[in-house]
Amino acid sequence: MGGLANLMATMTTEAKHTETIIQGIPVSPGIAIAPIHVTARGLSAPEVYEVAEENLGEEHRRLDEAISRAKEDLAEIQGRLAELSSEEESRIFEAHIMVLEDQALLKRAHFAIDDRKLNAEYAFYAVMQNFLEAMRRIPDPYLRERTADLEDVCERVLHCFDQQHARKAVRPDDRHILIAYDLNPSDTATMDRNLVLGFATEMGSVNSHTAIIARSLGIPAVVGLEEAVIDINSLTHAILDGYSGKLILHPTEATLATYRIIQQKKQKARSALDSIRDEASTTRDGRSITLSANIGLIEELPSVKNSGAQGIGLYRTEFFLLNEDQDAIPDEQAQTANYTQIARAVAPHPVIIRTLDSGGDKLPAEPLSEPEPNPFLGWRGIRVSLDRPEIFKPQLRAALRASAHGKVALMFPLISGLGEIMQAKKILQQCMDELSREDVAFDANIPVGAMIEIPSAALLADIIAKEVDFFSIGTNDLIQYTLAVDRVNPYVAELYRPTQPAVIRLIHRTIQAGAQAGIWTGMCGEMAGDIHLTPLLIGLGIDELSVGPQQVTSIRKAIRSLSHAECAAMADDALKASYSAEILQMSSTLAKKYYADLFE
Ligand code: PEP
Ligand code: MG
Secondary structure (H helix, E strand, C coil), X not given: CHHHHHXXXXXXXXXXXXXXXXXXXXXXXXXXXXXEEECCCCCCCCCCCECCHHHHHHHHHHHHHHHHHHXXXXXXXXXXXXXXXXXXXXXXXXXXXXXXXXXXXXXXXXXXXXXXXXXXXXXXXXXXXXXXXXXXXXXXXXXXXXXXHHHHHHHHHHHCCCHHHCCXXXXXXXXXXXXXXXXXXXXXXXXXXXXXXXXXXXXXXXXXXXXXXXXXXXXXXXXXXXXXXXXXXXXXXXXXXXXXXXXXXXXXXXXXXXXXXXXHHHHHHHHHHXXXXXXXXXXXXXXXXXEEXXXXXXXXXXXXXXHCCCCEEEEECXXXXXXXXXXXXXXXHHHHHXXXXXXXXXXXXXXXXXXXXXXXXXCCCCCCCCCCCCHHHCCCCHHHHHHCHHHHHHHHHHHHHHCCXXXXXXXXXXXXXXXXXXXHHHHHHHHHHHHHHCCCCCCCCCXXXXXXXXXXXXXXXXXXXXXXXXXXXCHHHHHHHHHCCCCCCHHHHHHCCCCCHHHHHHHHHHXXXXXXXXXXXXXXXXXXXXXXXXXXXXXXXXXXXXXXXXXXXXXXXXXXXXXXXXXXXXXXXXXXXXXXXXXXXXXXXXXXXXXXXXXX
C-alpha cells in the first residue's frame, strides 16, 4: 500500500493558478469555457451545489465526519474479518483505512472545497476521480488493479455523508469540459450536450468515430493531449479551443477576453454562411454536386434541416442498433419507426441507410469471447451482417418498410469484392419476396450502393459498378487500409494522409468506373468535409459529398466559389504527383484563392 500512498503524495501539488496551455490535436471546432471534470469510469457523481462563503466551514466539517464514519465502518469490517477469515483479507480493509488517512488526499479535498466553493461530497468525489485515473495508468499491474479498492473507498465515503445537513442552495452551473484518458464512440454519442461543453482526451485521432460524432454534434473536442490527463485537476477553470487544439488551464482575464472575442467572430462567420443555406451547391461553371449530411443519431435531424443538406448521404445505424443502454438490438418494428421518421424528416430528399457496421473501433454486434487481435481487420461491416442473417434481415426489412414513406436507399459497408454484394443483394431479394407475400408496401426499386473503403473494392470498382446503383467512398477506412495506418492510433496520425498519391489514384479510379457504368459516386468519409480538398474532389469528378451537418454550409460555400474546369486541370496534375504534400498544396492553393475567408 506504500505505493498508493506514494502515488497520492506525488499528486498533491495544489493548483498553482498560473495559466497553462496543453497542446493536443483539434478534432472538432468550437470554444468551450467552463470548469474541468475528469472522468473515471464506474462511479456516479454526487450532486453538486455551490456553498456560500460563510458555510464553507460546515462543508469541511461534513467531509471530516464522513471520512471518520467510513473509517469506523472499515475498522469494524476489518475486525470481523480478522475473526472469521485470514489475516490477508482483513489487510485489504486496513489498506482502505490507510487511503482515508492519507494527508495528501484530505488536504486536496479540503482545498477543493475552499477553492471552488463546492459541497464536500462533490469536492471529495472530484479529487478521487483524479486519483482513479492515475491508478488506471500505472504500469505496475498490482497497483493498477487496486483501482477497484479506491473506487470502493470512494463509494463508501460518499454513502457516509450526512444528507440532512446538505445545503442544497443555488445549483452552480454544472456545465463542464470533460477530460478523459479516452472516450469510446458510444460515450460521445450519449453525452448530455447541455452539460458537456467540450471534451479533451489523451488518446484518439481525427478519424476515430469519437471525433466524427463530436464534429457531427458540434461539440468542441481536442484529442491526443500532450500531457497526461492525470495531471489535470477536476474543477480547474479552463478554455478548450477546438480550432487550434489547445486546452488552457487557469486562463488569465486577458486570455478569457481574447477567447470571448474569437467566439463572437466565429459566431458572426457562421451566421454569414447560414445566409447561403438555400443556395444551390453548384460550381461557378455550372457543375452540380449533391451536398448531403452524415448522421449517427436521430437527434441530429434538426441540424440536418438547419444545414440545408440535400438529404442524408450516410446514416451510421450502429449507434442506434448497438446502444449500450438497450438489452438487445431494436427489433424490426422499432427500426422501421426510426428509419421512417428519418425518411419523412428529410423528404423529398433521400436518406441512405448504411447497414450495420459494427466492430473496428465501434461496439461488436455481439459479445465476443475474446477481443479480436486486429479489430479493424476482423469481424466488422458486411462480414457480420452476412454471418448473422437474424440481425441483417430485420434491418433490411425495416429499411424496405420505411421506403414506402420517403426516399430510402441502402448501402453496404466494408465491401471487399463482388461476392459480398451478390450475397447481400440475394438476402435483400429474399426480404422483398417476404414482404410482398405479407402485402407490405415498399419501394421495389430501392437504390443499393456499395461503400468503397477497402483498396480491393476500389481496384474492382468497374466490376462492382455493374451490380449497384451508386458508390460512396469511405475515405476514413480507405486511407487506413491503403496506407496501413490505424485511423485511431495517435502514434501514427502523422502518416494518415488523405492526399497520399495512392489514395488519390484509388478515388479517381472509383469515380471513373462509376461514371463509365453510368452510376454516381459520392464520398462520405471525413475527407469530404475538408475545405482544403474540395477543389481536388470536384476536379476528380465526385458527384456527391456527404459531410457532418456542421460542415455543410462551408462546403457549400467552397463548391460555389470554384470552377469545375479549373479544378479538373489541377486534379490532372495531382494525379501525376509523387508526394502527398504536393497534392495538398495544389488543392489548398485553389481553395485559398477562392475562399480564403473560410480559413480565418
Ligand atoms: C468511412 O470509412 O469513411 C466511413 C464513412 O465509414 P466509418 O467512418 O463509419 O467507418
Ligand atoms: Mg468505414
